Amino acid sequence: GDSVTQMEGPVTLSEEAFLTINCTYTATGYPSLFWYVQYPGEGLQLLLKATKADDKGSNKGFEATYRKETTSFHLEKGSVQVSDSAVYFCALGDTGNQFYFGTGTSLTVIP
């Protein structure tokens, strides 16, 4: 079945450091891929998405490219800020709009 494997955390970075959170997926069809972010005490917020191979999703300085050949959708940001501290979830959406989430990666950015 469809699934997502996500880099385990927690991840601690200094402000302005480069961020990569790895995500790989297994899917039988042609899913859409997403990154969601969850701040403490809140629900999930969509960060970015890509709907087909080679698409690049981007938002708030974060980027991820849908790589079909490596079944990956790694999240990157060139310079993290303290306000980026949160839990990040990689997700796969199948054609029926059912979503499969990774286990989440906690990011802490220190000044």
Place this chain on the structure above:
Amino acid sequence: DAGVTQSPTHLIKTRGQHVTLRCSPISGHKSVSWYQQVLGQGPQFIFQYYEKEERGRGNFPDRFSARQFPNYSSELNVNALLLGDSALYLCASSSPDSPLHFGNGTRLTVT
């Protein structure tokens, strides 16, 4: 525009009791999905409803049930609560051309 709203925000129940959680989708969204998020894990799919019909069901026991109303709001019911049902229950709404938009969830504690 109002986002997805869920009620209550927090709930404490005793083993064996039942609980009803409520969700109002974003205006114009006809699909509602329910997810269970256990502490430290990613959300797990429970149900999806579209136009009042069940469109998908995750791997949850029959103690879990849901329904969608003509105004597209939804209820999730859990009977015979177990300690392991303690989790954050997330509701998400979507339209055919949009990804999931999540509410802030209902935190259920079973004692």
